[in-house]
Amino acid sequence: MTFIVVSLIKIAIVMAFFMTVLAYLQWIERKVLSHIQLRVGPRRVGPHGLLQPLADTLKLFLKEDLMPAHVNRFLYRLAPAVAVFLCLLSVAVFPFGPEIEIFGVRTQMQITDLNIGILFVLAVTSVGVYGIAIGGWASNNKYSLMGGLRSAAQMISYELPMGLAIIAPLLMLNSLSFREMVNNQAGYSLGFIPRWTVFQYPFPQVFGFIIYLIAAFAETNRIPFDLPEAENELVAGYHTEYSSMKFAGYFMAEYANMTTVCCIAALLFLGGWHPLFPAPYSNLVPVVVFVVVAALAFFHGLQPARKWDNITFPIVGVIALILAGLFFVPVLNTILIPIFWFLSKVGLLLFVFIWVRGTLPRFRYDQLMRFAWTFLFPVALINLLVTGLLVAVTTGH
């Protein structure tokens, strides 16, 4: 009985946190992009536009839910639902912390631990294609059909290199379940180099990581590969005919996919919740980070550039200090530190995504496909072969 209750609680926590992250991810992206492009980004709604995501969701929610006449009714509604459902599904298997003891209940900081975890995620991503393909086809207009087909084709093409890139670290971690993978990445070789897959002994998976990231960009239709819904070419690609909530669904699906992909990368390549350097010192890092944030906040608060700066910045500074204080509570410590490291890695990767979006131009469709099949796929294969060879040699059996 406790199992159900505990898992329900865990699900509640994770979903709440995950949904807020999705919303604010949109905000972060717009802020970062604007600063990259030397503009300010959303500032009207709430301090520094912090309430902007709330406004967006309300807007989409309240908009009239159009149902175009010539559309295949059932499939038109089914497509966004499928897209959203699938991308939220894979969060269930991500561990973000070791085994912990709270309120007398020993549990894992993870919704569930499947011993075929990675396969489950792969399956979900491969089925994810339907959301877009059927959406494009159901809206019954040429642009969305072409958009749907192209994005489906792109996702399938990049699924292969991603799959191979994922298999390579598995050879070294020799387990399919995420928890065991992360456990295998614990420890430090030569004292200070963390045994993350990226730095692990037989063959550091740097290439695998890079290939995975590139494939990830393609999977989530992010900038360099976002041709299908590129505004100036196919109007809006597969979700041209969609409005309000259905459009919001696709929008959310995109960001959810992005975070999922980053979590996988963090777990597979960057050692999940293991800190960068050995224990005693690494515990201080989160405190230092928050203290620095608080200092910056107060500094800006003192020289208000804008009308309310002198109020908003100090508030931010105080919050940062509180957070820093939390890390000193011994009970919370064991929980918060792993979460901190895990989230910082995921945050870093998300920043990379947004950063890339702000800088790189868009691929043409045929370049995109040729790049996948003639370059990425062979390199992933070679990487897999070399890893296999070295693992076989080193483990010696």
Added chain:
Amino acid sequence: MDTILFFIFAIIAVVCGLNLVLQKHPISSALSLIGVMGSLAVLYLMLGAEFLAAAQVIVYAGAIMVLFVFVIMLLNAGSEKPGGKSWFAQIAGIPLLLAFIAVMGFVIETFLPALRSVRFGSFAGGTAREIGRVLFTEYLLPFEVTSVLILIAILGAVVLARKEID
């Protein structure tokens, strides 16, 4: 718990199967086929075939059915025109079908010896490790042959489907 799961997914599978047969438009029958495959994946898990379940979803639902959906979308062929079905099929179709199922049921019930009852987890043979070991030792030759088969299939598909550039 197992029986409930079995019944849910068995019924889903049968309903989707029927849907596949009865639907006019190929896209809806394609989706119902995906439903069947999903429910079968779950049944495989019930029977301890984890790797196969994942493979079923990835290969069948994720790749093959995508091809089907692609082709249906590309060709955009409308739903079937009614009529043209032989009178024999109309009349004798359903009873024959039921008769076939009844016969198979009878055969399964009587001929096969004591069959085990399915308890989830009682046979964990289907793990990736076990399948990998067997696949690359006992079944290495078939594995290589099928890889060649797949290569040929790809070449065939490419040659058949490419536009004549002339």
Added chain:
Amino acid sequence: MHHVPLSWYLILSAILFALGIAGFIYRKNIITVFMSIELMLNAVNLSFVAFAYQLRQVDGQIYAFFVMVVAAAEAAVGLAIILTVFKNRKTLQIDEIDSMKL
């Protein structure tokens, strides 16, 4: 009835197989026929796995795996053929494609 006897799985696979046959014979669109064949193959896979469970051997699953691989190859080539058929004859109705001449 705490657990489900294996024979129900077999009966389910029989039902699916029968549905496959019905589709295979009854439908007029090539793609639907092709899909009913896939359904039949899936039914066979199910009985493979069921017997693998019964005999406590993993060989059944290996066979199912190979069936899946072959089905993939077959689907690839079959769909390519359907494409060319459609390109040449502008129709997918089986009854209209009944002579070698175009």
Added chain:
Amino acid sequence: MNLWLIPLFPLLGFLINGIWGRRFSKALVNLFAVGSVVASFAYVLWVLSALYPLTTAHTETYFTWIHSGSLQIGFDLTVDRLTAIMLLIITGVGLLIHIYSAGYMEHEGGYHRFFSFLNLFMFFMLLLVLASNFLLLFVGWEGVGLCSYLLIGFYFGEDFANNAGTKAFVVNRIGDFGFLLGMLLIVVHFGTLDFATIASAVASMPVEASAGVLTAITLLLFVGATGKSAQIPLFVWLPDAMAGPTPVSALIHAATMVTAGVYMIARAAFLYGHTPITLHVVALIGLFTAVMAATIGMTQNDIKRVYAYSTVSQLGYMFLGIGVGAYSDGIFHVMTHAFFKALLFLGAGSIIHGIGGEQDLRRMGGLRKYMPITFITLLAASLAISGFPGFSGFFSKDAILSAAYDYAPWMYWVGVITAGITAFYVFRAFFLAFFGDYRGHHHPHESPWVMTLPLIVLAVFSVGGGFLNVPNWLAPMFPNVEHGSPLLMWISAAVSILGIVIAYYIYILKPGTAESIAAATGPVYKLIDHKYYVDEIYGALIVRPVEAFSRTVLWKGADIAAIDGGVDGLGHRLRGIGAIFRQMQSGSIRNYATWVVLGSLLVLFVLGLAGGGR
């Protein structure tokens, strides 16, 4: 003594003339043709003089011709007293006829072809006579049949010649068939075909009172003889054989070939001795043939046909002689007949030659003024054939008739009457040809000496032939029993003279009486004139039924219905079955699907039944 030289000379003549004859001049062809026969005749005389007493047969074996299993047939030739006579007749008369035909064929086309065939005939006849086993005899037998076909059909441009040739050959073949069966029976029964061995084997066997193996053999051999020597059932071919040139008729259809049958039976006397039934049959057939042919001869208007029917009749006498057991008398009559019948034919030839190819007696007459030599020689021959006392015919025919009297008196009286009829029709032809005034529109002229010389020689032999006492020459081979009282001789002579007087009376004194008698006798005359409708009967009984049978049963029935029907039918049925299966290739994929499912269910069912589920 290499007897094989005798047949070799004519063979060489045949080969030389046959191959290069086309390029030779007529004289050169004559040289080779007649030369080879002269050489052969001379060599025969030399051999006979060397072997003079020849009481026992002189046999020479050269090589083993056939050796299969127990049967051993050698190429070996025999000469004994019987062969000597035949050799003399063949080469002697043959030579005269060769000389005669040199003149007769002067202005005929295919000169070298005629003589090469004639030489070939001589070769086969000599081989037949010299053979010392049945098979070699049969080779000669077939050879002469072939040559008669070739020579009858000499004018192959004419239809009647071709038909006559074919008719002769077919009828002969039927006879030969009987002969062959007889030989096979001999092989089965005695294991060999050699005369000497068979004779010694038969000697110890009892005389067959009832019909036994020997009777069967002799009867079958006799069938062969009737075919070759034109007796009752198979004589139809001889009258038509007159379609050939006259020397051919003289040599083959008078002197030599037709006597082959008589010679064969005489040669196989050791067999016939043991089968009285067959001898009785031979006698009867001989007698009836004689009577029947003689009556037909009376009404014939073509001179060669008259002499053809007289040949058939005289052969009947020879078989009568053999049938009643007087072998030597039969052979004696063969010799005398050879002389006067050859003369008759050559005489007719010179008449035809003289009046430009006309053969019809009604368009002749008064030729004694134009052809004195032919007239005299033909008179001698006619007297000889009708048995005028003192002439050769009288001695041989009378001997046969008296022997017949001892055997069965009624045969004697029938024979004498036939002799009278013979005398009548011979002299009828003689008077029609030579007396009265010439009814033709040619200018008759005497034949050159090259034709008349043989006539004269033959006339001498016809007259003097009777005094060559053949019976006692053949005594050692055939027991010669003295028989018949002189009274019988005088009766037969008187009857023949009576025949001559009647003919003289009808045709010379009162020319119109022939027609009146013909009108008076009405139906009987018509019956005889139409040769007893024998050809028509054969046509109706054999030819038409066989033709009808082959058309309806064999052609329509077997060929079309059975064979064509079967083959085409099979093809048709296969197409039918094919059509059924074609339905399956309807092109509709749904049909195929249904068949696939049904097939798999069937297999499942069979496996279920057979396997039964372990």
